[in-house]
Amino acid sequence: MTKLMNRHVHRTAVSLLAGVALTLSPIMPAWAQADDLIIALSTFSEETMTPWSGSGQRKTYLDVVYEYLTYAEPGTLKTIPGLAESWEMSPDGKAWTFHLRHGVQFSGGYGEMTSADVAYSIERLIRDDSRAGPSSPMRRLIASVETPDDYTVVVKLHFPDFELAQGYFGAAQQLGIVSKAYFDALGETDAEAKPIGTGAYELASINPGSEIVMTLRDDVADHWRVHPEFENIVFKVVPEESTRVAMLRTGEADIAPIGFDSIPTVKEAGLTVVSAEATWSPVVRFGGLVETSDNRYNADNPWAKREVRQALNYAVDKQLIIDELFHGEATVASSDTPVPAWSDVEPYPYDPDKARELLKEAGYENGFDITIKTFTTAPGAELPLMAEAVALFWQDIGVNATIEPVDWPSLRSDWTEGRANDYVWTHRGFPFSSAANGLEAGFMAASVFAAYSTPELETMINDFSNEQDLVEREAKFTAIGQYLRDEAAAVFIALANEPYGISDKVGEWKITTAYMWNFDQVTRAK
Amino acid sequence: MFKIVAARTVEALIALLLMSIVIFFLSRLTGDPVALLLGDGATEADKIKLTRDLGLDQPIVIQYLTFLGKALTGDFGRSVAAGNQPALQLIMARLPASLSLAGVALAFTMVVGILFGVMAAVRHNSAVDIAARLIALVGQSVPSFWLGIVLMYVFAVQLGWLPTSGYGRWEHYVLPAATLGLFTLAAITRLVRSSMLEALGSEYIKLARVKGLSESVVIWKHALANSLIPVVTFMGTFFAVMITGAVIVETVFSWPGIGRLAYESILARDFPVVQAVVLVITSLFIIANLLVDILYVVIDPRMRSRG
């Protein structure tokens, strides 16, 4: 916990020194683009401009240009029409028909959006060399894309996907619709430099590693989906969190993700904090628990026994971690992923006596040694501190943890190579794009990112994937959540929010969930 | 002069070759980009295919020779992480920001450091001297991350005189250059102060005074010219400090330079960019040191006859 103290000292020193300086009344200086909406992000990720050429993190800025077939309604998360006005699924879940909106124009004069553009977007996204996050499972899923007329797209699947519209084709994923005409005209290499979409904004300028400016299109008087109030949206990459907080305070940024520690500072400065709720879940994952894989299972680990895993869950006071590390911006988790359907699954309570009992039952009454590897990510700057807290709680029941700081890429390599079998690590889970694919990615041996699996679980997942009855599906899905909880597939810690600081220039901003920021719908303060 | 340039060029090529070997093998020690690039739900088959597409399935020596062969023709490969852009192009887009910041910081530290050092030596033990020594102490002991944030809070948040961060206007240079330069400023101040004190006690200063030269000519011409020699000697080191310091300063002040690019590409295990950026930085060091060598000969006539 020394790091916590250091940080506190550091912050106190900063504010003391800052206090020494005179406070002048702030006049808007030349460098604060007063009329623009300025968004300070921690990363631009690949800084590439097509949906298929990088990760979903780029959606922060690309989503004001590219649009999706469906959207999720803020608040309810209900699937609502996007570029597709309506859609149908065949009863077997293997064919989907999308009816496109009429009269939607691409920017740059590339004409009306038609089925040809949608087909091109899908095919390009699942091509071999695509670098989009979900391209691999989508490639396995999609058999063909047909365009019977200009406004109809039929997608045939190799196996059923009952959630395609809100899943892979929804706004939380990466199927932004690009203009085929634009790519035909410029060729792929040149066309990739500038995004041409149907959104209300287009790219004005890009300063690599620094700034991306999106400006309101002047060729759409009344956009079909949004009514932007800002002429320009300026995205800035500001990797350092303290700098983002400073920018919010000086008016150099209007929206910026902040750390949990900064929430009081930001509020004291008279700014607002908006949290995207339960967008990620800090968790401690066990290595070597993919029973169905030949190289990712290690029966010799103490935690190969369910009782031990349960004990390690009971031993941790998760609410205390939430209060101290996440400033209350989280809830105790019963899973490693924020899934609304699992919200009824009871989390493990804090019960160290029960934990000791379970250890004894498993034959580990004298405890054992364990290594926790940890690293920081964004979000997830708190993970190393969380590892320290977990280690202290485990110490209390006789489990002796050694913390080993690593960096995420090397751990990820270990994991996918089957070398992460004899330690545990801090990690974070994100919402599933679709339940079936989320389960497949996380809990089936076929996925290189599986963290836990048993033959029983794989059967349950397959069963669920093929179930066509919606009520039955829901029940089976919930049962899987309960199974994961009872088996203690991980040490579930929390479902955490992502806090953002908001300047007083901003009137209303509704972030839907992770991967749906709605920056084109921010209103001006009155 | 020509001999020096020729000898240094040969040395530089050897250094670059060795550096390319070190960075090539070192960067591959802890993981590869494949795991980072694979999306959710990727399978073993995807992993194998991606590894092959990136050429990472080849024996490492073959990979190195392929890299070397292409590098000799100026092709450093394409970024694995940043959407297949040519690595060199990525770096060149960031280089002006880094060089201009280092240049401004170096110019600032040279001018202010020399001024402080001279004043501290001339007014030995006076208030100016004590202030200069204090700056030297602070500059060499305060970590630049902390310093950067403190400066930002005082001058941007509290006083509102300067922007917190960013790149593009002259105002943006002030805080990062000050943060980047303070360590070097401290070093130059100390160096100039001590070599000025030494020079001021020398016989040629006495002779200059005997001649009846004014005190300003004595100090700013005779004493300073000699005091600059150690400063020039350390210029290469100062430049190195600026480039290494750039990683932190560029992060704190959101400066789009190669320091941050290097750091980010290492995190992403983006081998082509890591390799290219390290070689570019190495080349910068070599060029800086060569310039220092030449400058050294220009400023100190004794070096000329030694060749």
Add this chain to the structure above:
Amino acid sequence: MTTPTDPPLLDIRNLSVRLGEGAASPALIENINLRIRAGETVGLVGESGSGKTTLGMSLMRLLPPLLDRGLSGQIHYDGDDIVQMDRAELTRLRGGEISMILQDPMASLNPIFTIGNQLKEGLRLHATASGSLEDRAIAALESVRIPSPEARLQNHPHQMSGGMRQRVVGAISLTRAPRLLVADEPTTSLDVTIQYQFLELLKDLQKRAGMAMLFITHDFGVVAKMCDRVAVMYAGQIVEEGPVREIFRRPRHWYTRALLDSVPTLDQALDRLPTIPGSPPSVANRPQGCRFHPRCANAQAKCMQMPPMAELAPAHDVRCWFPLQEQRGAA
């Protein structure tokens, strides 16, 4: 000791240099009285640490700041007191009125700049001279007999021999035709033949310009060659002063005699240390009374009191209770 009608060019009265401003601070030199007339050469002799250089430097106010603050007494030069001069007056005085040749020819030229540059700097200040800077610089080098002076102007100090550098220093010091030259052991670091040449040159230049000279040395051989009068310094005081011939023939102070005895022949220079038992006291440990008595062959009880400077013969003063009486045998 001098003709009263002929006012001295330089009149040093009660000059002390202390390591601090209080009268109690230890003194490097103490109560020095010395006069130099126009055209006259006065030798200043003594061992290292006796205060010769401090005295020489104080005449031009070139002492380090700490010592300069500890300066007291008067140095009358042509009616003005150098001790009271401000920086502007000193700048006018230096080079033009009083100049100096420093000890170490290797170190007294700035290694960074060319000979021409360093020479012209001084020449530029010599407002009354005519002719181009270049011509005057060449003439200055010629005057100290440097061959091919045009080419030498472009040289840096390290490209010249020690003797040549000494002559350049001489040229620089003399460019503005000073009326008084302080030569501080100008030849110690040169080999014997070059020493001799340089002294000849200096004498020649002095004669031509009619300037006065304070010649600081530890070498009586050089004194005999160069000086009209000589003052002997020991531990910060002048212990004997008089005409050169008189002092050579009949030294009155035991220290002077010891110094003279340590010179084998007049024309042969000896390296620094004269053969007197013991070593001169440091500034902080000066003995009570006569400062030489711990090393003196004739020390007596009275020597525990400081002897006054007394005139024993015309223009021959000595600071000793028991001055030597007999003449010195021929060496």
